[in-house]
Amino acid sequence: MGEALLAVQNLSAWYNNEKMVLSDFSFELAEHEVAGLIGLNGAGKTTFLKVLSGLLPAFRSDSICFCGSPVDFRKQDFKRCRYTVFAEDNSFSYFTFREYLAYVCNAYGQKTPDVSELVQGFHFEEYMDTLLRELSTGNRKKVFLITAFALKPRLLLLDEPVNGLDFQSTEYLYQQISGYKEYGTVLFSSHILESITLTSDRVFVLEDGKIRQTFEHGQINAAKIREALHDENDK
Secondary structure, eight states: OOSEEEEEEEEEEEEETTEEEEEEEEEEEETTOEEEEEESTTSSHHHHHHHHTTOOOOEEOSEEEETTEEOOTTSHHHHTTEEEEOSSOOOSTTOBHHHHHHHHHHHTTOOOOOOHHHHHHTTOGGGTTSBGGGSOHHHHHHHHHHHHHHHOOSEEEEESTTTTOOHHHHHHHHHHHHHGGGTOEEEEEOSOHHHHHHHOSEEEEEETTEEEEEEEGGGOOHHHHHHHHHHHHTO
């Protein structure tokens, strides 16, 4: 792995003061790697991604560093370094894909790129000028995935990116995730074991808001991860 891109020490996060979702959660991402988060429902995967995306203000941490310097997830300089694709996203309902892409690129200070290859790869050609509110769940997901891979942020966050996709688009998504290390780092959550084992350099198994096990490179196989999840389920 390369040098640390993001380092979080002893993070705790909650939705109310009575129930911590993440507790003493320490985590480090390297430059140019693909890291997968897997865990049972309620383990804290989506909550962690929401914290990184600046959407959950109820958290505290001993230290949060991006590229070796302290960072605030809600500040503009960090926001321009990351983009998040959520499991479900009904925002920008009255935008078309072209309008949304142009809007996001402008917000990130980029020129609108040529996305023809991504559009073809995700089989999205006929929906370029359709309002997002009129798209199916899968095609709406493609809007945000195409935008994500077109932007090429230094940190790409994907929450259950396979959900709603057809088989061909899923295969193309795996290619895009695996090849993203050329541009930056991917952190993604998934409940689909195949997506984790086919693309990840490291896999973090979450349990009760903490990382219970970490698998790297040759250790990553479905049987070992499934066993870790089953052990967790038996507790």
